[in-house]
Amino acid sequence: MNAATRDILRKVETWPEEDQNELAALAREIEARRTGVYVLSDEEKAAIAEARREPFVSDEEMAQFWKRHGVR
Incomplete structure (x- = not known):
């Protein structure tokens, strides 16, 4: 050093x-x-763990979202 x-x-x-x-x-x-x-820092690990606990939307809900916004 x-x-x-x-x-x-x-x-x-x-x-x-x-x-x-x-x-x-x-x-x-x-x-x-x-x-x-x-x-990863402890804070980054905690943020990822929190994000994984959040519910994901279904494929059907995503398809409706994209359709509503003119993407599909």
């Missing part, structure tokens, strides 16, 4: 949690770009 990175990481400990979370998100994006693997 280079000196600049070590220095900023020491300073990060004094930052507000919101800023630390922002830095962590940026670091995850860099890591994903380097490795091709994106690791």
Whole structure:
């Protein structure tokens, strides 16, 4: 690790949690770009879990929606 990175990481400990979370998100994006693997944050995992609990509409309801809006 280079000196600049070590220095900023020491300073990060004094930052507000919101800023630390922002830095962590940026670091995850860099890591994903380097490795091709994106690791979800706890907040992202929770959002996905919540979305999966929501009911989906049936194919028939979707067909009616598209018809109503002139798509089909």
